[in-house]
Amino acid sequence: MTQLPLAFKGAPGSPYTRKMLALMRYRHIPYRYLVGAAADKAGMPKPAVELLPTFYFPDRSGALVAVTDSTPILRRLEQEVAGRSALPPDPVLAFVDALLEDFADEWVTKAMFHYRWHFAPGIDKAGGVLPVHFLGVNADESMLKAAKVQFSKRQVGRLPVVGSNPATAEMIEAAYVRLLDLLDAHLRGQPFLMGQRPGASDFALYGQLSQLAHFDPTSMELTLQRSARVLAWVDLVEDLSGLEPRDSDWACADPIAPTLLALLRELAQAYVPVMLANARAHAAGDKELSADLSAGRWQQAVVPYQTKCLRWLRTQYAELGASDQSRAAALMQAAGISELVCATL
Ligand SMILES: N[C@@H](CCC(=O)N[C@@H](CS)C(=O)NCC(=O)O)C(=O)O
Known part of the structure; x- marks a missing residue:
């Protein structure tokens, strides 16, 4: 315990x-x-x-x-720990929640890393602030200066590892703007991805946006220009200790809200093809993956951890009862993301 x-x-x-x-x-x-x-x-x-x-x-x-x-x-x-669950009781909605959680953790994080370490103001801010969190606010100035140089150099060097390179930079930025618009549209109807109460996906997306919307200067400005609503959502999800959730507050999976389906459709643009290309390249023993997206060719180093994420999602899907699985399959098909669980690798 x-x-x-x-x-x-x-x-x-x-x-x-x-x-x-x-x-x-x-x-x-x-x-x-x-x-x-x-x-x-x-x-x-x-x-x-x-x-x-x-x-x-x-x-x-x-x-x-x-x-x-x-x-x-x-x-x-x-x-x-019992109570105030962040996992929807309907297994189909729980699967949608897990999908969106993984999308935030494994895909939106590319935007987070890109906006932090690609643009000069981001590098300067993150390089200056983040080492203080580790070394302490009373750390010696010369130590912090050295840490800034060393840490920024290391993180900028890792951009290609997360998939940010000259060929993908524009794709990452366009995807972030689409996400803001989709989220803005969804939040007009309900306060969370999972309805009137938050699910795991709300916290995962909040985590990435806590940086994109509130720390890294280029994405901060972009977020505010595009959607004050999304920016305010991040402030609110940070502390939901006063929310009193009820069983009836969960979203409905069928019919799913059109704005939530639109968000799932976004997964077809890059997250699903890149997760599959990653798993295929890993199985073939390749070090690099490439995926042809509608926006262009995506190339990056293989991320072995993401094959595990794909396996978790596939297991959750496989463990759905027959009728839930057909409900989930219909949803995946409507979103154009069936391949995530159906494609043989
Ligand atoms: N899959 C992990 C990801 C955690 C992760 O990547 N954390 C980053 C910081 S946000 C990290 O510690 N990176 C290692 C490093 O920077 O050396 C999770 O869900 O917790």
């Missing part, structure tokens, strides 16, 4: 940290937020791959174990 308050390591500039913080505030899960170096100073264990956030859960003997990956952790917290 989870020991509360739940300790975890994170940082304000990490979209997945922000996803989990907002989730825990909404779910009334008490937590201990160990920012930057605090976890190491407290002697917390290290995970196999150091990622933010890292959660510390007790094993059977009570010893703390470091655990990463927000998506399975969110589900583990549903098992261990």
Whole structure:
């Protein structure tokens, strides 16, 4: 059983940290937020791959174990802490929620990384601010200056790893603008992706937008120009501790709201073809993937972790009962994204 308050390591500039913080505030899960170096100073264990956030859960003997990956952790917290669930009870809506959660985590994050490390004002701001989160506000100025140079260089160097390069930059930016418009249209009808109460996908999207709309200067300005509504939504999802959700507040999966279907259609533009191309390239032992999108050719390094994400989604789909699976299949078809679960790799 989870020991509360739940300790975890994170940082304000990490979209997945922000996803989990907002989730825990909404779910009334008490937590201990160990920012930057605090976890190491407290002697917390290290995970196999150091990622933010890292959660510390007790094993059977009570010893703390470091655990990463927000998506399975969110589900583990549903098992261990009751009430105020962020997972829809209708299995078809839960599948839609998982799809949109993964889209935010694995696709929208490309926009987040691109806007942060592609444009000079973004590099300057992130390079200046983010190291302070780790080194402390009272860190020595010369140390911060050196960290700024070193950290920015490392992150800019990772742009191609997440898929931002001269050929894809325009595609990423156009996709972000489309997302803002789709989200704006949806939020005119209901306050969350999942209806009158938030689901996992709301927190995942919030996590990425906490940076895109509120930190990185180029995307901040763009977000405000395009939709003050989306910007305000991010402010609100940050702390939903006062929302009193009811069972009847979940969205309906059939018929699905036209604005939610429009968002699912967006997944066909790049997320689905890139996830499939990634899995195929990984299975073939290739290091690079390429996918022909309607906007042009997408090329980037293979991301092995995303083959795991695809597998999770396919398992969730395969485990749907027969009638739920045909409801989900009809939805996927209407959105033009059936391949995600049907294509043989
Ligand atoms: N799949 C992970 C992703 C976590 C992740 O990528 N975190 C980033 C920061 S937002 C990180 O720690 N990157 C490692 C690094 O920068 O070295 C999750 O859902 O939590």
